[in-house]
Amino acid sequence: MKLQIGIVDDNDHISQQIAENLLLTDEVDIAFMASSGREALQWLNKHKNHPQLILMDIEMPGMNGIETTFRIKSEYEDVKIIMLTVFDNEANIFNAIKAGASGYLLKDEKLPVMLAAFTEVLEGGAPMSPAIAMKTMQMLIGGYKTDKQLLYNENQEELSRRELEILELMATGNNSAAIAGKLFISPSTVKKHIENIYRKLHVNSRVELLLWYQQS
């Protein structure tokens, strides 16, 4: 039987695309696609045959990917989880690992890389052969400044699904017009969303926004 995979992403378009790509390789089956953490948990509760692997978006409204990962791992520890994100945010990486994620891939990762990652994860996770990776894990698990994710959730008003979608497009280099084109909405609307995002995150430029996510 092929590798069974679940996909959790609030953006149906993205999960659809990932699923299509994966199916083309003919090496995996898509067990389920969920567009929220709650949905994913419900699916797992209702079904007996769980996928071996779940691809989990981090940036989701409501229950985010990290919390979802934590809950899934508490109930079904055998399921491996790979986080998908467009941001390599420090606090997120740290929390994802603590929550039990086995891998952490950027969304724009190429297909072969993804497939290789699947194999590695299923073979017992961390291919930490070089000493560097060992140290890395030790440091991450051993004690990174935990104060960060507190701030992280306290200061932040939650972004809506649409806002997260726009945020991701901004973070991949799209200007307002391009975003409007891709989402089939007016540039005015995009600008308004961006305005709201800025207010919620206390930033006031695209660069600051990226820094907010990336530098921490």
Next chain:
Amino acid sequence: MKLQIGIVDDNDHISQQIAENLLLTDEVDIAFMASSGREALQWLNKHKNHPQLILMDIEMPGMNGIETTFRIKSEYEDVKIIMLTVFDNEANIFNAIKAGASGYLLKDEKLPVMLAAFTEVLEGGAPMSPAIAMKTMQMLIGGYKTDKQLLYNENQEELSRRELEILELMATGNNSAAIAGKLFISPSTVKKHIENIYRKLHVNSRVELLLWYQQS
């Protein structure tokens, strides 16, 4: 005797600041400060007592931090080198590790983290900022596509010292006016530099610039 440290950074202001911070802890001595790779090598050639540890900026005009690291490690293999950078660029991480760097820290890392990193390195470990550690893991898990650093150097016209300086300021959220203020030059000049940077790197906005460096 205290830990002897060398600092190599083309931006004297930054090395000065790092040095001051480190000296305040009263745990280290600054053996030397060099503002180029060549200078660092010359210092090492002229002196018998080498520092145990060198902090090395990656983004330097002329001989960059990676090449400098490689040369230092070929001649003086006992010296540990920690790379300092504002970017967690994949190709750089990969090449820095190949060149023999022991650690890889972001420049805005806090002092306690830095000191802990020093100890780790001297004990044979490999400290990294979590964001970078994750990139490393990705590369190890996913198999790193080595073609990237070729592109990296072919497509890229080399940035001048001033351009790198401005690049770093841009990458930390400064707008043109702020950069002008910090460098005591006219906003017009800053704009011209930015224009030149864009041309050299084939980008045309701040966000693209950040992506060029960060997403790889």
Next chain:
DNA sequence: CAAAAAATACGCCTTTATGCGTATTGCACT
């Protein structure tokens, strides 16, 4: 159903950013 939240959209105005041409000065290398 009613209230709240989210998504949609415009207009107006100010500030920044971007692109291009031009020009001067100083320094390094030949």
Next chain:
DNA sequence: AGTGCAATACGCATAAAGGCGTATTTTTTG
């Protein structure tokens, strides 16, 4: 001495971004 590059600086133009108010529709939720 001359060439080339880096750094400095302006002006002019268009494009994009950012801030604020307002308003309608749709969706979610109690």
